[in-house]
Each structure stands twice: as structure tokens, then as C-alpha cells.
Amino acid sequence: MSTVFLALQTNEDTRPIIEAILQDNPSAVVDEQPAMVKINADGRLVVRRETIEELIGRDYDLQELQVNMITMSGNLDQTDDEITLFWKS
Amino acid sequence: MDMQVAKKKLGLKERYAVMTRGLDWTPSYQKMEDIYPCIAYEGIKIHDWDKWEDPFRLTMDAYWKYQAEKERKLYAIIDAFNQNNGHLNVTDARYINTVKLFISGISPLEYVAHRGFAHAGRAFPGPGPRVACLMQSLDEIRHAQTQVHSISNYNKYYNGMHDFHHMHDRVWFLSVPKSFFDDAITAGPFEFMVSIGFSFEYVLTNLLFVPFVSGAAYNGDMGTMTFGFSAQSDEARHMTLGLEVIKFILEQDPANVPIVQRWIDKWTWRGYRVLTLVAMMMDYMLPKRTMSWKEAWEVYFEENGGALFKDLARYGITMPKCAEQIALEKDHLSHQAWSTFYNYAAAANFHTWMPDEDEMAWLSSKYPESFDKQYRPRYEFWREQAAKGNRFYNKTLPMLCQTCQIPLVFTEPGDPTKICYREVDYKAEKYHFCSDHCKEIFEHEPEKYVQAWLPVHQIYQGNCFPEGTDPTAEGFDPLAAVLKYYNFENGRDNLDFDISEDKKNFDEWRGQATKNI
Numbered sequence: 001m002s003t004v005f006l007a008l009q010t011n012e013d014t015r016p017i018i019e020a021i022l023q024d025n026p027s028a029v030v031d032e033q034p035a036m037v038k039i040n041a042d043g044r045l046v047v048r049r050e051t052i053e054e055l056i057g058r059d060y061d062l063q064e065l066q067v068n069m070i071t072m073s074g075n076l077d078q079t080d081d082e083i084t085l086f087w088k089s
Numbered sequence: 090m091d092m093q094v095a096k097k098k099l100g101l102k103e104r105y106a107v108m109t110r111g112l113d114w115t116p117s118y119q120k121m122e123d124i125y126p127c128i129a130y131e132g133i134k135i136h137d138w139d140k141w142e143d144p145f146r147l148t149m150d151a152y153w154k155y156q157a158e159k160e161r162k163l164y165a166i167i168d169a170f171n172q173n174n175g176h177l178n179v180t181d182a183r184y185i186n187t188v189k190l191f192i193s194g195i196s197p198l199e200y201v202a203h204r205g206f207a208h209a210g211r212a213f214p215g216p217g218p219r220v221a222c223l224m225q226s227l228d229e230i231r232h233a234q235t236q237v238h239s240i241s242n243y244n245k246y247y248n249g250m251h252d253f254h255h256m257h258d259r260v261w262f263l264s265v266p267k268s269f270f271d272d273a274i275t276a277g278p279f280e281f282m283v284s285i286g287f288s289f290e291y292v293l294t295n296l297l298f299v300p301f302v303s304g305a306a307y308n309g310d311m312g313t314m315t316f317g318f319s320a321q322s323d324e325a326r327h328m329t330l331g332l333e334v335i336k337f338i339l340e341q342d343p344a345n346v347p348i349v350q351r352w353i354d355k356w357t358w359r360g361y362r363v364l365t366l367v368a369m370m371m372d373y374m375l376p377k378r379t380m381s382w383k384e385a386w387e388v389y390f391e392e393n394g395g396a397l398f399k400d401l402a403r404y405g406i407t408m409p410k411c412a413e414q415i416a417l418e419k420d421h422l423s424h425q426a427w428s429t430f431y432n433y434a435a436a437a438n439f440h441t442w443m444p445d446e447d448e449m450a451w452l453s454s455k456y457p458e459s460f461d462k463q464y465r466p467r468y469e470f471w472r473e474q475a476a477k478g479n480r481f482y483n484k485t486l487p488m489l490c491q492t493c494q495i496p497l498v499f500t501e502p503g504d505p506t507k508i509c510y511r512e513v514d515y516k517a518e519k520y521h522f523c524s525d526h527c528k529e530i531f532e533h534e535p536e537k538y539v540q541a542w543l544p545v546h547q548i549y550q551g552n553c554f555p556e557g558t559d560p561t562a563e564g565f566d567p568l569a570a571v572l573k574y575y576n577f578e579n580g581r582d583n584l585d586f587d588i589s590e591d592k593k594n595f596d597e598w599r600g601q602a603t604k605n606i
Contacts, residue, residue, distance in 0.1 A: 002396030007299070009318050034379060035306035035314060036299075063147065066155040067162070069325040070302075070318065071295050073393045075336075075400070076144040076329050080101045087400045 001043030004074035004085040008037050014068050020051040036070055045074070047083040101146050108148035110139060113216035127212040131277040133349075134342035138215025141337045144329050152224050156231070163235060163319040170312040171242045177602050180308040180376040182247075182595035183586055186439040187304070187374045188240055188313060189249045193438055194366060195297070196236040197257040198270045199320075203229035205274040205281055212278035218337075221330050225286075228323040232316075239316040246598075247591050249438035249582040256438055259553065260575050261544035262366075262430075264494045268541060269363045273356075275537070279338065280352050286331035288356035292397065294324055295389040297367050304375045332397075339404040346405045351533075357409040358526040362493040365426045372423035372452065373444065381455035382423045386415070411526045417502045420459040424452075428467065429498045435482040435568065438577055440586035443472045463505050480585065484568050486545045491520040491538055492527035496545075499523050515539065 006021070008014040010032070018037055022028050027042040039045065052060045062083055074085035099107065116124060128135075169175075179185065203226050210222030244250040257263050273284040302317030338345050368382035380388075390412075398408040427441075434441040444452060449468065452460045474480065487496035501509045502524075511522040515535050522528040531538045547553050551560055554570040572579050586592055 002399055003392070004396075005393075009322075034303045035318070036303060063145075063151050063155065066145075066147070066326070067158050067322060070321045071299060072325050072328065073396065075332065078101065078145050087396055088403065 002074075002087045003040050004043065004045050004072075004087060005038055005040045006045060006047070006072045006085060007039070007070040008065075009068045009070060010035050010037050011068065013064075016055040017047070017052055017065065017068075020055055021045065021047055024048050024051050041085075044084065044086045046085075049081050105143065105146035105148055108150070109143075109216045109220045121214060125212060125214045127278050128214060131279050131348070133279045133338060133345050135215075135338070136341055138213075138217070140340065141215050141217040141333070143217060143221050144333060145326060147224065147326065149220065149224070152227075156227075159319050159322060160231075160235075163315055164238075166315040167239055167242075167312055170315070174598075174602060175311050176243055176246055177595070177599050178309045178311075182591050183374065183440070183442065184308045184310065184376050185243060185247050185591060185595075186249075186586070187301070187370050188243050188310070189247075189439040190366060190370060190374070191301070191313070192236065192240045192244075192250050193253040193256045193260070194263055194266045196233055196240070197254055198266055199229050199233035199236065201270040201274060202285060203227075203233065205229075205270070205285060208274065209278045209281050218282075218334065221333075225323075225327055225330060228320075228327070232320045232323070235316045235319060239312045242312060246594065248578070248589070252576040255576050259544075260438065261436065261548075262433075264542065264544050266363050266366070268494050269359055272359065272537075282331075282334045283338075283349060283352040284356040284359070286327065287335045288353060289331075289360045290324065290327040291331035291335075292357055292390070292394055293360040293364060294328065295393070296364055296385055298324060299389070300371050300379055300385050301367065303379045304371065304377075307377045307379050308375055335401070335406075336404075339401075339406065343405075350406055353406065354409040354411065354526075355530050355533075358411040358524075358530070359493065361411065361415055362495060362523075362527070365422055365495065368423035369426035369430065372455075373427045373448075378451060383419045383455060386419050391416070414502045414524065414526065418499070420456055421463070421500060421505050424456070424460065424464040425498055425500065428464070429496060431471065432481075432483040433487075434585060435484065435579075435583050436572065436577075438575075438582050440584065440589050440591065442586040443468050443475070459505065475585075482584070486548060488521050489543050489545050490523035490527050491541055491543070492522060492530050494541065494543060495523055497521065497523050 008018065014037065018030065018039065021039055022030065024047075025039075025041050025045050028045060029040045031038040031040060047062065047065070049060055049062050062078060062080070065083065072085060074087055077084045077086075122129070176185075206222045206226035206229060210219045210226060213219050213222065240250065257267055270285075273281055273289075276284060298317060298321050302314055302321060305311075305313035305317055335349065338349055371378065371380070371382045371385065394412075395408070398406065430437060431441045431443070449460075449465060453465065456464075471481075487498070489496055497508060497510055499509050501507045509524060511525060511528040513520045513522070513528060513531060513535075515531075516539075518539070520531060520539070522531065544553070548567070548571055553574050554560065554567075555573050558570050559565070560567070560570070569579060572583070577583055581590055
């Protein structure tokens with residue numbers, strides 16, 4: 001399976017999001033680069049709203065992620081509850 | 090009783106449907122082909138525009154909200170950076186030359202991208218792609234503006250940036266990025282989307298922004314890092330649009346596949362040639378390196394692009410064949426580019442230098458196959474000559490490739506000792522090319538590329554001197570006249586870093602910042 005990834009700015013907004021991603025995606029690996037965090041996963045990566053809300057203790061709109069995203073790889077699908085990155089093959 | 094029942098909010102999918110397709114209507118008294126005249130001539134067949142959907146499902150109201158937040162963050166940091174004399178915190182003043190390259194080579198492209206997406210959005214009958222193109226068009230003008238605002242602080246202190254747009258439209262090496270985008274916006278709307286939306290944004294943009302922005306962060310340039318990240322947060326959306334557009338076109342009709350494949354082949358190569366400037370920046374111009382060009386290419390193209398093309402294989406799309414040649418060039422590209430600029434440093438708006446011992450060692454370790462054998466001896470010779478007072482600035486104009494407009498400086502694939510030349514006869518004229526790929530692109534659309542504005546040809550035709558110049562006057566110095574036309578100040582904006590005003594000022598100002606004088 002090919003790797004998908006999501007890169008986020010390193011800041012206080014993204015710290016709990018990265019934590020949530022690591023909780024929800026056992027294959028996810030963090031690659032810390034200057035001022036940026038790249039999260040690689042095998043074939044599929046899910047960002048779940050509920051997990052983030054539990055960690056930050058408030059309601060969270062996944063579209064807030066727009067502010068801190070740097071780049072990504074894979075097909076994307078976003079709903080109210082999840083952002084999914086995936087390769088079909 | 091007057092009970093307040095919480096109103097059920099629309100879910101993301103419904104909101105997206107209401108705010109895109111829900112705002113569209115079918116014209117009743119005008120024909121569709123009169124309203125959308127550019128949509129058929131490229132041969133792309135679309136049967137159902139409603140099949141197109143933005144995977145982020147972003148609507149204009151949400152767009153304004155998040156973009157406003159990005160702007161607030163960005164301008165707060167730019168203010169802080171300027172108030173703290175942030176420019177004196179960069180690793181060393183050589184770094185600032187990357188900023189010069191960026192403002193004169195890349196920022197004007199953001200503006201052209203703004204125009205291109207506005208045009209594409211207007212051309213598409215489907216409301217989904219129209220809304221997405223509108224957002225991207227606004228993003229691109231935002232990028233142009235924020236880059237100008239951030240970099241204007243450097244312009245107060247350093248040379249070579251004072252007239253970046255004038256330079257972009259005239260200077261020999263800046264015609265490479267300029268002609269690339271001009272080529273894209275003069276194509277039809279579908280080809281534009283494949284060229285910029287897919288090939289550039291999805292396949293190649295990571296190689297431009299991620300290393301450049303990480304490089305800025307690594308070299309203490311908070312201003313550039315911040316606009317870079319602010320722009321990059323939009324790029325993630327652009328990449329998604331680029332991939333979605335490709336999938337949409339391919340799913341609509343099997344007859345679209347060969348047309349799209351040809352565009353992918355063409356624009357991957359065209360984009361890669363433009364990235365030559367980035368390769369050189371990464372390997373030579375950042376005093377503190379993040380990763381080598383070769384490493385970046387392996388991660389972002391070979392690995393990531395490999396996964397992408399594997400995914401697109403189900404539509405019958407294959408990896409562009411130019412990838413083979415690019416793989417052969419990755420050990421050489423940045424070195425050949427830097428050598429060229431070192432040669433032509435008299436005609437650039439930034440400074441050049443020879444790598445020092447530590448930097449040579451870094452280059453050897455990153456390029457074990459090529460650096461010590463082909464490039465180190467050349468640099469050592471040039472350094473020796475410069476020390477003896479024989480620094481040679483090349484004033485002979487090079488032959489340019491008709492397609493990518495880069496001087497013919499690249500070597501044969503697989504033989505780094507031989508310059509690669511190709512030529513084509515077309516309507517009794519001879520045209521020159523840097524590679525088989527640029528030659529093939531020309532051969533497919535000769536009537537487009539014969540119109541190329543090639544800086545060297547224009548200089549020889551006398552079109553690049555200030556008005557009123559008399560080239561027949563005794564003692565006429567063509568280079569001096571061309572630099573004047575470019576609005577370069579000879580001896581100040583160009584030549585080697587060691588003798589530059591930038592270096593002198595930076596050292597003096599940094600001294601003042603750390604001592605009581």
C-alpha cells in the first residue's frame with residue numbers, strides 16, 4: 001500500500017490534532033521537520049472530530065484545520081465527523 | 090407554549106450542495122454554448138457536471154472565515170518581524186538572495202495564477218468547479234499580495250528587489266517561469282486545470298513550497314516562513330482540487346484519457362524545468378540546508394508521485410515518461426544551474442558565490458555519484474582564478490531552448506560531459522531545444538511555440554535597450570544597456586556576494602544590533 005501523508009504547522013493548535021491522529025491511526029508515523037510535522041500512514045489516514053474534541057475539551061469544526069494545513073498526499077473526503085486521506089490501490 | 094426548538098443545522102454535504110449547485114440555474118433564453126464558448130474545443134467530453142464535488146466541501150461563507158483568520162495571523166507576525174529588525178536574524182546575508190529570486194521569479198506567477206483561475210472558473214458550466222476556481226483565484230491574488238508585503242521589508246535594506254515586476258517581464262532567466270505560466274493561461278480551460286491545478290499544484294508544488302518554507306524557517310527568516318505557511322495552507326486545498334479535476338475528467342469519458350495523458354506528460358516536464366531554480370536554491374543558496382534537491386525529488390516526486398500515478402492507473406494514466414530522464418538528471422541539475430548563474434552573475438538581480446569547504450563537503454556527501462568528479466574540480470578552478478583576480482563574468486549570450494527558454498546548459502541524459510542540443514526545422518527556420526521532451530512539446534504545437542519571446546533573440550534584435558539607445562555609437566556596451574533596460578544597477582544588484590553592498594551593510598548592521606556603538 002502506498003503512503004498517504006498530512007503535513008501540519010507546528011503550533012499549539014495542531015498539537016492535540018496530531019495526538020488525536022496518532023490515537024486513531026495505528027500505522028501513523030510522525031516525521032518532525034523544521035516548523036512542520038508530517039504524519040505518514042500506510043494507505044489510509046483518518047482525522048476524527050470526536051477524538052480531537054475529547055482532547056481539547058471543546059467543540060471542534062474540522063474545517064478549522066484549513067488554517068494549519070501545509071500539504072497532503074492521497075484522495076480526500078471530508079464530512080462533519082471525519083477527514084479521510086486514502087489511496088485506492 | 091412558546092418552546093424554542095434548536096434549529097437543525099445543515100450537515101456539511103447538504104450545506105455544500107445548497108451553496109454550490111443550489112445557487113446555479115439553467116439559462117432559458119441564451120444557449121449554453123454561447124455562455125460557455127471555451128468548453129468544447131479542446132476535445133474533452135463532460136456529460137454530468139454535477140459529478141464534480143470538492144472533497145473539502147468548502148463553501149464561500151466558510152472560506153471567508155478561515156481566510157480572514159489566516160490573514161490576521163500572518164500580518165501580526167509580519168509586524169513583529171519588521172519591528173524587531175528580523176532581517177538581521179537570518180543565518181547570513183547570502184540567504185537574502187533566495188528571497189530576491191522568489192519575489193522576482195515566483196510572486197508574479199501567483200498573480201498570473203489568479204487570472205488563470207478566474208478565467209477557468211468563468212469558462213466551466215459546472216457550479217462545483219466554478220466555486221473552487223473562484224476560491225483558488227482569490228487565494229492566488231492573496232499570495233501575490235502577502236508575498237509583496239512580507240518581502241517589501243527586505244527591499245528597504247537590500248538590493249535587487251526594487252522593481253521585481255518590471256524585471257519579471259524582461260530579464261533573461263525570469264522568462265523561464267514567466268513563459269511557463271503564460272503558456273498555461275493561453276491554453277484552454279481544461280488544459281489550464283491539468284497544467285497548473287494538477288501537474289504543478291499536485292505533483293510539483295511540494296518541491297517549491299515545502300523546501301523553500303522549511304529553508305526559510307531553518308535560516309531564521311520568520312517573515313518568509315510565515316507567508317509561506319499561510320500560502321501553503323491554501324495549497325493543500327489547491328492540490329485536492331487538482332486531483333479532483335483529473336479524476337472528474339477521466340471518469341466522464343474514456344476519450345478524455347489520451348488527451349489528459351499528453352497534458353500530464355507535457356506539464357510535468359515544463360514544471361520540472363522551472364524547478365531548476367529551486368534545485369539551485371536548495372543546494373547552493375540556503376546557508377543552512379534542509380535537504381538536498383535530490384532528496385526532495387525522491388521524497389516528493391518519486392515516492393509521493395509514484396503513489397499518485399499508481400492510483401491513477403485504474404483510469405489508464407501512466408507515470409509521465411520524462412520521469413526517466415529526470416531521474417538521470419537529479420545528480421546534476423542544481424550544479425549545472427548554479428554554474429550557469431555563477432557565469433552570468435553580471436546579468437542577475439542577485440549575487441553568486443563559490444561554495445566554501447564545508448559546503449563542498451556537504452555537496453560531496455549528498456551527491457557522491459557526481460559532485461567530486463564533475464563539479465568540485467570546476468569550482469576549485471574558478472575559486473583559484475577569482476583569488477588571482479581573474480574572476481570571469483560571461484558576457485556572451487547563450488542559445489536558449491525554444492520551449493522552456495533555459496539556456497542550453499544541460500547535459501545528455503546519462504553523459505554529464507556532453508551538452509545536450511536538439512533542433513527542429515519548421516517553416517524554413519531552425520529551432521533549438523535543451524532536451525527531447527522540450528523538442529516533442531514544440532513539435533506537437535509549433536504554431537504556439539514559434540511565438541516565444543526569447544530574451545536572447547530580443548536582445549540581438551535590439552528590443553532590450555532603453556528607448557533612444559544608439560547601438561551604433563562608438564564604444565557601445567550592449568550589456569550595460571541591457572542592464573539599464575532591466576532596471577538593474579550595475580555593480581550593486583549583480584556580481585559576486587563577497588564584494589556586494591548587501592554583505593557590507595549586513596555585517597555592519599548586525600554588528601550594531603549586538604554591540605553598543
